[in-house]
Amino acid sequence: MAAPSEGAKFTVIPLRISPRSSVCRQLFVKQHRVRDPDPQRPQDRTLFVLNLPPYINQECVHRLFSQCGPVTSVELQEKPGPSTKSKDQKSKFFSRPLAQGFQVAYVVFKSSAAVKHAVSLKAQKPWVLTTAQHPLRTGLQKWAEDYYSSITDPRDLQDHIDQFMEQHDREQAEVPGVQREGGLVLGLGGWGEDKECS
Structure with a gap:
């Protein structure tokens, strides 16, 4: 990913995968x-982060930026824009696929002072992504883990479907004016009653 233009006034934070790594990446923050303000991203408390590597996750971003102050939420996206978080995700089986390339993040802090601290960071030693206490999977290990976690267990899916249908049936039982016969919903007019089309 190319560096943002000078006029954008980004702060550069150097980043290494591990303390022994010789390669240093750069995060751009502002x-x-x-x-159009978003209540989930208060402008005085939200930090915008560019150039996050594909192997980084929300927990890691949360841990890194907690160095600047208490973090209340982290949202990773493939590109800048409005929140893609679903307010009421119906199922864990039908979630969005994970981003495959570099990402952006919106880090919401508890206070505006933490944002000011993050954007005022000067040249420093690089932040380290993975430590003994917080290992981060990368490369083939991460790809294999992502693949195996994407495989759906048919029994779990069937249990989910059964629970959904039970809930749906309970909700339908509470709808007034619906006739039922042997567990089947007949509708307001009953079977076989045609309505004229105008």
Whole structure:
């Protein structure tokens, strides 16, 4: 990913995978500013982060930026834009696929002072992604783990479907004016009653 333009006023944070790594990446951060404010991303408390490697996860971003102050939420996306978080995700079986390339993040802090601290960081020693206490999977190990976690267990899926249908049947039982016969919903007019089309 190319570096943002100078006029954008990003702060650069160096980043290494491990303390022994010779390769140093760069994160670009600035205070989140948009014309149409989002209540989930208060502008005075939200940090916008570019150039996050594909192997980084929310927990890791949360841990890294907690160095600047208490973090209340982290949202990773493939590209900048409105929140893609579903307010009421119906099922764990039908979630969005994980991002495959570099990502952006919106880090919401508890206080605006933490955002100011993050954007005022000067040249420093690189932040380290993986430690003995917080290992981060990368490369083939991560790809294999992502693949195996994407395989759905048919029994879990069937249990989920059964629970969903039980809930649906309970909700339908509470709908007034619906006739039932042997567990089947007949509708307001009953079977075989045709309505004229106008």
